[in-house]
Amino acid sequence: MTLSFVLAGFGGQGVMLMGQILAQAGMQEGKNVTWFPSYGPEMRGGTANCTVIISDEPVASPIVDTPDVVVAMNIPSLLKFEPKLKKDGFLFLNSSVIDRKPSRNNIRIIEVPANEIADKIGNLKVANMVMLGAIIAATKCVRKESVASALEYKLGEKGSSLLKLNIEAIEAGIRHVGG
Amino acid sequence: MKKIMMKGTEAIGEAAIMAGCRNFFGYPITPQNELTEYMARRLPEVGGCFLQAESEVAAVNMIYGAASVGKRAMTSTSSPGFSLMQEGISYIACAQLPAVFVNIVRGGPGLGDIQPSQGDYFQATKGGGHGDYRLIVLAPSTVQEAVTLTELAFELADKYRNPALVLADGLLGQMMEPVEIEEKQVSYDNSSWALTGAKDRPPRKVTSFNIDPYELEKMNLKLQEKYRKMEQEEPRWEEFQTEDADVLLVAYGTVGRICKSVVRMAREAGLKVGLFRPITLYPYPYKPLEELAKHVSLILTVEMSSGQMLEDVKLAALRLTRIEFYGRMAGVVPTPGEIFDHLMHLIGRR
Amino acid sequence: MEYKVAYRMPESLSKKQFSYCPGCHHGIVHRLIAEVIDELGIREKTIIVAPVGCSVFAYEFFELDGTVAAHGRALAVATGMKRARPDLVVFTYQGDGDLAAIGTAETIHAANRGERVTTIFINNAIYGMTGGQMAPTTLLGMKTTTSPHGRSPEREGYPIHVCEVLKELRGVAYLARTKVNTPKDVINTKKHIKKAFLAQLKDIGFGLVEVLSTCPTNWGMDPLKAGRWIDEYMVKEYPLGVFVDKVGEEK
Numbered sequence: 001m002t003l004s005f006v007l008a009g010f011g012g013q014g015v016m017l018m019g020q021i022l023a024q025a026g027m028q029e030g031k032n033v034t035w036f037p038s039y040g041p042e043m044r045g046g047t048a049n050c051t052v053i054i055s056d057e058p059v060a061s062p063i064v065d066t067p068d069v070v071v072a073m074n075i076p077s078l079l080k081f082e083p084k085l086k087k088d089g090f091l092f093l094n095s096s097v098i099d100r101k102p103s104r105n106n107i108r109i110i111e112v113p114a115n116e117i118a119d120k121i122g123n124l125k126v127a128n129m130v131m132l133g134a135i136i137a138a139t140k141c142v143r144k145e146s147v148a149s150a151l152e153y154k155l156g157e158k159g160s161s162l163l164k165l166n167i168e169a170i171e172a173g174i175r176h177v178g179g
Numbered sequence: 180m181k182k183i184m185m186k187g188t189e190a191i192g193e194a195a196i197m198a199g200c201r202n203f204f205g206y207p208i209t210p211q212n213e214l215t216e217y218m219a220r221r222l223p224e225v226g227g228c229f230l231q232a233e234s235e236v237a238a239v240n241m242i243y244g245a246a247s248v249g250k251r252a253m254t255s256t257s258s259p260g261f262s263l264m265q266e267g268i269s270y271i272a273c274a275q276l277p278a279v280f281v282n283i284v285r286g287g288p289g290l291g292d293i294q295p296s297q298g299d300y301f302q303a304t305k306g307g308g309h310g311d312y313r314l315i316v317l318a319p320s321t322v323q324e325a326v327t328l329t330e331l332a333f334e335l336a337d338k339y340r341n342p343a344l345v346l347a348d349g350l351l352g353q354m355m356e357p358v359e360i361e362e363k364q365v366s367y368d369n370s371s372w373a374l375t376g377a378k379d380r381p382p383r384k385v386t387s388f389n390i391d392p393y394e395l396e397k398m399n400l401k402l403q404e405k406y407r408k409m410e411q412e413e414p415r416w417e418e419f420q421t422e423d424a425d426v427l428l429v430a431y432g433t434v435g436r437i438c439k440s441v442v443r444m445a446r447e448a449g450l451k452v453g454l455f456r457p458i459t460l461y462p463y464p465y466k467p468l469e470e471l472a473k474h475v476s477l478i479l480t481v482e483m484s485s486g487q488m489l490e491d492v493k494l495a496a497l498r499l500t501r502i503e504f505y506g507r508m509a510g511v512v513p514t515p516g517e518i519f520d521h522l523m524h525l526i527g528r529r
Numbered sequence: 530m531e532y533k534v535a536y537r538m539p540e541s542l543s544k545k546q547f548s549y550c551p552g553c554h555h556g557i558v559h560r561l562i563a564e565v566i567d568e569l570g571i572r573e574k575t576i577i578v579a580p581v582g583c584s585v586f587a588y589e590f591f592e593l594d595g596t597v598a599a600h601g602r603a604l605a606v607a608t609g610m611k612r613a614r615p616d617l618v619v620f621t622y623q624g625d626g627d628l629a630a631i632g633t634a635e636t637i638h639a640a641n642r643g644e645r646v647t648t649i650f651i652n653n654a655i656y657g658m659t660g661g662q663m664a665p666t667t668l669l670g671m672k673t674t675t676s677p678h679g680r681s682p683e684r685e686g687y688p689i690h691v692c693e694v695l696k697e698l699r700g701v702a703y704l705a706r707t708k709v710n711t712p713k714d715v716i717n718t719k720k721h722i723k724k725a726f727l728a729q730l731k732d733i734g735f736g737l738v739e740v741l742s743t744c745p746t747n748w749g750m751d752p753l754k755a756g757r758w759i760d761e762y763m764v765k766e767y768p769l770g771v772f773v774d775k776v777g778e779e780k
């Protein structure tokens with residue numbers, strides 16, 4: 001089994017971190033993973049993005065033509081990556097920011113009002129973690145426990161006070177998709 | 180040993196430290212800054228020396244200095260900076276100093292852009308600087324392999340007293356993958372040549388200079404002898420699903436692994452496609468490629484450049500089989516899909 | 530009703546939108562140069578040599594013929610241009626890494642030869658373009674990505690004072706250090722830039738204006754704080770003033 005993700009959004013929306021945690025969690029489950037970020041001037045035009053691959057076999061190409069999962073945190077990301085999504089693939093939309101509907105009907109669309117949910121928890125900054133919760137619940141790519149421990153590793157000692165808040169956000173995301 | 184996720188650039192830095200390198204001189208340039216910055220943080224922790232040079236011209240000469248007094252030294256740069264280092268590399272090669280270089284190649288020519296590219300193949304493998312010298316060139320395709328080959332670069336540099344280059348691209352540099360990095364301190368004996376002060380022995384000279392052409396030719400012959408030995412003993416490559424292959428993809432570095440996906444796609448479509456991935460670009464694995472060429476009806480060379488490695492593929496396989504080429508330039512990364520489509524087109528399936 | 534033009538874009542600026550971060554001083558200095566070129570009436574014979582750095586696109590921002598030199602080589606390129614076509618007005622626009630690290634030799638020798646070219650030197654104490662590495666002008670104690678523990682004189686040496694180094698070279702005709710973080714300083718800087726161009730136009734020698742500038746992005750500050758930081762730290766290390774003036778008063 002190989003799952004490929006493209007996660008995209010504005011610079012400050014934490015898509016890079018979201019991807020890294022996903023990859024880290026995959027690694028902790030003993031899977032093969034890669035994380036590859038867009039970099040340089042590509043970042044200026046509104047979307048930063050990263051590609052994550054989680055696989056049972058060694059990862060060959062780190063870039064993919066047609067990802068299995070697209071996560072769009074803003075409109076430019078939706079416009080850029082919806083057309084590339086695999087048929088029957090998952091499209092996660094941050095519906096707090098994206099006020100339009102995707103145009104394709106051969107994909108699975110999951111709307112997550114990530115900002116609103118994060119705001120309710122008490123910090124807009126964890127919108128990415130809400131989304132991450134939704135992703136793992138819907139795709140079953142990694143377990144919640146792995147994400148929690150990946151998060152703990154990523155935040156390190158300095159960020160340990162933020163761990164609880166982030167996990168709350170992930171759980172809220174999971175609940176949103178009924179996982 | 181525990182696996183950790185690391186960026187390619189940072190993994191190369193840690194591997195260098197694990198190989199015993201304690202001297203790094205470099206100048207900022209994208210997309211390898213994370214390596215320079217990693218060394219700025221890490222080297223002082225292990226009692227090493229990090230110095231930001233005022234230019235790549237200065238950096239390469241600092242390497243010359245550190246290597247000549249018998250210390251493992253390295254620098255890292257990206258294409259325009261590597262061009263500036265060529266003069267110094269030629270001096271280092273002639274003076275027979277071990278030194279390790281990293282070039283995280285970006286789109287060119289000129290100032291170009293900062294996206295992944297393989298456009299420096301000629302420069303890396305065929306000279307770049309002046310004179311009859313060769314540079315050992317290693318091309319990793321995964322972050323783990325970048326670690327292994329960085330350690331190997333130090334080993335070979337010491338073994339042959341020759342500069343060695345890890346040639347990667349922005350994709351491998353920026354990518355994160357799980358790695359294991361083991362300490363691999365190869366001890367080497369430089370007591371016969373390093374400049375350590377003429378105490379209790381006659382003075383020694385490390386130079387790339389001899390005004391007498393016959394003497395300089397002798398020095399050259401010694402270098403050539405070394406290169407022939409490398410060509411015998413050091414070629415490295417990977418074969419992937421080549422046993423029954425009728426079509427052979429040839430690609431190195433990042434493109435090598437992208438082509439692995441193409442092989443899988445082709446196999447799913449019922450086609451007998453395999454991959455030959457050179458790991459040492461100098462010395463180039465001509466022989467095994469020649470062997471494979473005898474058994475396939477088509478070789479497709481794929482690069483992120485305009486057909487540079489293609490010339491080596493032709494040296495190995497010309498007249499043995501049909502040789503085709505697919506390449507993207509300037510920082511455009513070919514996707515598995517587009518390579519597959521091109522392959523289908525070539526074999527008349529499209 | 531009659532309208533008076535109170536504000537217009539200098540003719541010497543193109544309509545391209547600047548790509549600089551909010552609060553960055555590159556844009557202000559661009560405008561001042563353009564105004565000076567307009568006032569001197571030299572737009573049609575002026576060539577810009579842009580550096581490699583955040584201002585790599587400067588050649589597009591000016592309505593002038595222009596080029597981008599290799600990193601650090603702007604003054605060599607400018608020398609070639611001016612020697613080949615002395616009737617042209619040639620200026621370089623360079624950052625601290627470009628001018629005072631990789632291009633130090635070119636800078637010193639162009640100045641020493643008294644090349645009839647003008648240089649606008651943006652000292653922001655950092656490598657902006659590549660993401661915040663140490664510059665030769667980085668202040669002592671200042672943390673950058675390649676001086677993570679703060680610049681120390683033992684390890685990285687002292688901040689280089691370009692004007693103080695160049696002022697001893699006899700080819701230099703105009704040399705000043707300014708800043709642009711207040712309206713008064715902006716007006717003042719324009720006067721210095723004009724004189725640096727006049728040093729070239731009057732065939733006296735090499736002219737250079739060093740502008741202490743902000744890089745809010747890599748300093749990790751908001752634009753207002755970065756502006757204050759110029760006064761609190763930069764000016765203390767790099768005193769403002771005119772170091773060489775062979776141009777004299779304008780008539």
Ligand SMILES: Cc1ncc(C[n+]2csc(CCOP(=O)(O)OP(=O)(O)O)c2C)c(N)n1
Pocket residue numbers: 206207208209235259260263581582583584600623624625626627628651653655656657658659664
């Ligand atoms: C030969 C070479 N080495 C390195 C680089 C990478 N590089 C691009 S801009 C830059 C430094 C820019 O700093 P500065 O001149 O201070 O300009 P700023 O961005 O701060 O305005 C460097 C090192 C390059 N383009 N060419």
Ligand code: SF4
Pocket residue numbers: 548549550552553554555583653657658743744745746747
């Ligand atoms: S990085 Fe710094 S110097 Fe570059 S545009 Fe932004 S603020 Fe200006």
Ligand SMILES: [Mg+2]
Pocket residue numbers: 624625626651652653654655656657664
């Ligand atoms: Mg600068």
